Amino acid sequence: MSSLSQPTPSWGAADRAWMRRALGLALRSLGATAPNPPVGCVLVRDGRLIGAGRHRFCGGPHAEIEALEDCRSRGEDPRAATAYVSLAPCTRHGRTPPCCDALIAAGVAGVVAALADPIQDDAGAVLGAAGVAYGVGCEAELARQLLGGWLLRVSQGRPRVTAKWAMSLDGLIAGEHGPHALSSAVARMRSRRRRRRFDAIVIGAGTAALDNPQLLALSPPHPARVVISAGAVHAPPPRLVATINQAPLWLVHSQAAADQNLNVWRAAGAMTIAVVDAHDPRQVLAALADRGCSEVLVEGGAQIHGAYLAAGIYDRIEMDLVSQTLARGCSLGAGGMLVPQDWRLAAPPQVYNQTVVSLWDRREEQR
Amino acid sequence: MSSLSQPTPSWGAADRAWMRRALGLALRSLGATAPNPPVGCVLVRDGRLIGAGRHRFCGGPHAEIEALEDCRSRGEDPRAATAYVSLAPCTRHGRTPPCCDALIAAGVAGVVAALADPIQDDAGAVLGAAGVAYGVGCEAELARQLLGGWLLRVSQGRPRVTAKWAMSLDGLIAGEHGPHALSSAVARMRSRRRRRRFDAIVIGAGTAALDNPQLLALSPPHPARVVISAGAVHAPPPRLVATINQAPLWLVHSQAAADQNLNVWRAAGAMTIAVVDAHDPRQVLAALADRGCSEVLVEGGAQIHGAYLAAGIYDRIEMDLVSQTLARGCSLGAGGMLVPQDWRLAAPPQVYNQTVVSLWDRREEQR
Numbered sequence: 054m055s056s057l058s059q060p061t062p063s064w065g066a067a068d069r070a071w072m073r074r075a076l077g078l079a080l081r082s083l084g085a086t087a088p089n090p091p092v093g094c095v096l097v098r099d100g101r102l103i104g105a106g107r108h109r110f111c112g113g114p115h116a117e118i119e120a121l122e123d124c125r126s127r128g129e130d131p132r133a134a135t136a137y138v139s140l141a142p143c144t145r146h147g148r149t150p151p152c153c154d155a156l157i158a159a160g161v162a163g164v165v166a167a168l169a170d171p172i173q174d175d176a177g178a179v180l181g182a183a184g185v186a187y188g189v190g191c192e193a194e195l196a197r198q199l200l201g202g203w204l205l206r207v208s209q210g211r212p213r214v215t216a217k218w219a220m221s222l223d224g225l226i227a228g229e230h231g232p233h234a235l236s237s238a239v240a241r242m243r244s245r246r247r248r249r250r251f252d253a254i255v256i257g258a259g260t261a262a263l264d265n266p267q268l269l270a271l272s273p274p275h276p277a278r279v280v281i282s283a284g285a286v287h288a289p290p291p292r293l294v295a296t297i298n299q300a301p302l303w304l305v306h307s308q309a310a311a312d313q314n315l316n317v318w319r320a321a322g323a324m325t326i327a328v329v330d331a332h333d334p335r336q337v338l339a340a341l342a343d344r345g346c347s348e349v350l351v352e353g354g355a356q357i358h359g360a361y362l363a364a365g366i367y368d369r370i371e372m373d374l375v376s377q378t379l380a381r382g383c384s385l386g387a388g389g390m391l392v393p394q395d396w397r398l399a400a401p402p403q404v405y406n407q408t409v410v411s412l413w414d415r416r417e418e419q420r
Numbered sequence: 421m422s423s424l425s426q427p428t429p430s431w432g433a434a435d436r437a438w439m440r441r442a443l444g445l446a447l448r449s450l451g452a453t454a455p456n457p458p459v460g461c462v463l464v465r466d467g468r469l470i471g472a473g474r475h476r477f478c479g480g481p482h483a484e485i486e487a488l489e490d491c492r493s494r495g496e497d498p499r500a501a502t503a504y505v506s507l508a509p510c511t512r513h514g515r516t517p518p519c520c521d522a523l524i525a526a527g528v529a530g531v532v533a534a535l536a537d538p539i540q541d542d543a544g545a546v547l548g549a550a551g552v553a554y555g556v557g558c559e560a561e562l563a564r565q566l567l568g569g570w571l572l573r574v575s576q577g578r579p580r581v582t583a584k585w586a587m588s589l590d591g592l593i594a595g596e597h598g599p600h601a602l603s604s605a606v607a608r609m610r611s612r613r614r615r616r617r618f619d620a621i622v623i624g625a626g627t628a629a630l631d632n633p634q635l636l637a638l639s640p641p642h643p644a645r646v647v648i649s650a651g652a653v654h655a656p657p658p659r660l661v662a663t664i665n666q667a668p669l670w671l672v673h674s675q676a677a678a679d680q681n682l683n684v685w686r687a688a689g690a691m692t693i694a695v696v697d698a699h700d701p702r703q704v705l706a707a708l709a710d711r712g713c714s715e716v717l718v719e720g721g722a723q724i725h726g727a728y729l730a731a732g733i734y735d736r737i738e739m740d741l742v743s744q745t746l747a748r749g750c751s752l753g754a755g756g757m758l759v760p761q762d763w764r765l766a767a768p769p770q771v772y773n774q775t776v777v778s779l780w781d782r783r784e785e786q787r
Binding site for chain 1: 590591592725729739744751752761762765768769776778
């Protein structure tokens with residue numbers, strides 16, 4: 054625990070390794086905890102893990118509480134342990150009692166957080182007053198990547214926005230059967246699996262009407278399915294309605310939309326969300342952030358991607374480069390965009406049966 | 421040599437390994453031997469390489485002759501050796517005497533060829549009559565890939581055509597400074613290095629006028645630089661003219677082009693090649709095949725790629741996926757194309773400083 058006493062600690066390999074365990078747990082909760090952040094926690098004593106937990110859903114126990122329960126259920130005593138937690142423990146009553154109190158009561162010797170909580174920034178004071186050592190910033194960069202959406206939402210009122218499209222070798226997206234029909238079956242499976250990491254998945258009215266998609270993850274938790282339709286002139290797609298008990302269906306519309314159109318969606322079980330102008334990506338995203346969405350996936354088609362690219366609001370692009378040149382299709386970029394943007398590969402490209410999947414982060418300096 | 425006696429030999433690991441050595445030598449000559457095929461040869465006795473050679477340029481010694489010379493210069497005797505050669509040795513007098521005669525005179529015990537020569541198919545008979553064992557088909561698939569352009573030219577009168585473009589994440593090619601300006605410096609370097617494998621490199625009149633490119637390889641041999649311009653209304657680009665002593669400059673034009681325009685090119689040192697309609701990709705490629713080009717690289721821009729894609733005549737696509745979304749640019753595919761085409765990754769994608777380079781072969785079943 055020596056590094057805890059330093060104001061800007063240089064973390065040792067063991068500290069970082071335990072924190073990555075906690076971050077790994079947090080990653081499993083990404084997309085499941087809105088509006089809360091995904092948090093993981095491990096309790097360690099004498100170089101041995103004695104408890105682990107994560108925050109699984111909003112209203113459920115926080116990661117620290119689950120880790121303490123796990124510790125006791127193993128017959129271990131958390132006293133004198135160090136808690137590694139991906140976000141500073143809460144100090145105030147929310148839906149659950151403050152985690153700092155629970156950690157102090159359990160007698161832990163120290164707490165290491167990857168990031169400070171921008172909302173409740175007094176964990177150090179509370180823990181210190183109780184004689185618990187506290188350090189923050191261990192594996193902070195990894196944590197910032199993981200919690201990027203939540204941090205954007207609480208600091209800027211917008212979610213992290215990931216664009217997803219499949220593109221042919223000649224640069225066209227979609228065909229007549231939606232963007233994903235282009236990708237190989239295994240690449241489509243991968244896309245469906247990844248949807249669970251998002252709080253909401255967004256499509257435009259055109260894609261909704263043409264493709265009648267389902268937009269579920271491969272397994273729960275499913276994201277909220279969001280259709281953007283300024284006038285709500287089309288009825289909700291049947292497959293979205295048929296699966297409404299598995300995942301919510303939201304309609305984001307302009308205030309001017311006719312009530313009779315909106316009532317069709319409401320009658321089908323959809324929540325309707327009014328913004329002044331649903332064609333403005335910033336208004337749509339702010340409305341989703343207001344509903345607690347930190348991680349938003351935009352799945353297309355060409356019209357919505359064109360508009361969102363032009364607005365420069367994508368944080369990530371996940372692209373399937375497919376093994377086809379196309380007869381028909383749409384171009385994303387033609388015209389419109391204000392400035393070119395630079396991106397950086399988040400990882401080496403992966404090949405899924407002839408589909409080259411690459412994930413790109415917007416270069417920070419351009420934000 | 422036991423496998424040589426079988427009519428459809430199943431080649432052993434040693435035979436295949438030696439043939440890959442010969443093919444490796446041939447690969448070094450790809451793009452350097454037009455109108456001849458790139459051929460490599462190794463001489464092996466008692467499991468030991470005693471001579472190696474390749475055909476380096478049209479008019480120079482064939483691979484077998486160079487291998488025999490290499491053998492003797494090492495102080496070795498080619499008698500009773502086996503010659504592995506990537507294409508069946510020639511039997512007739514061309515620019516040089518027949519290689520079969522030289523191999524027989526040298527006393528080799530056997531000859532293994534990867535592929536039969538579709539023009540001179542009597543190597544087996546000639547060698548057999550002299551008591552030299554002969555087998556064909558060892559690593560034939562690799563050889564067919566390597567010699568694909570030459571085989572297409574001698575059998576179908578057209579070259580193998582590779583398209584090269586750089587595309588933004590939103591599917592646009594080119595900007596204001598040509599397709600390659602998008603790629604990272606190391607990816608551009610790689611493209612320049614690969615140009616040496618081609619007999620000709622093709623651009624359209626628009627790219628020539630706008631980009632004023634040089635189109636040289638990183639090192640010799642350089643491909644012929646071919647500008648397609650139906651009317652030849654623009655003068656030849658200065659940088660192509662300035663480098664005309666390093667690599668030929670060809671203009672492919674329609675018969676209707678005005679002589680005064682053509683004379684500007686001729687005065688600059690360019691060869692002018694007339695076809696009925698230079699807008700027809702097949703006529704252009706047939707004219708290049710007539711000039712001995714087996715491997716042709718088309719570097720764009722959008723207009724020529726669009727037309728050539730629509731004609732369905734690309735055999736390979738080499739694409740740089742660059743780490744940008746673009747403000748301005750052209751879409752390749754918009755409209756036009758007759759049928760979608762399927763492609764197959766020739767190798768795993770490579771990343772060159774944020775540029776994802778992928779090489780695609782057209783799926784055979786669609787030919």
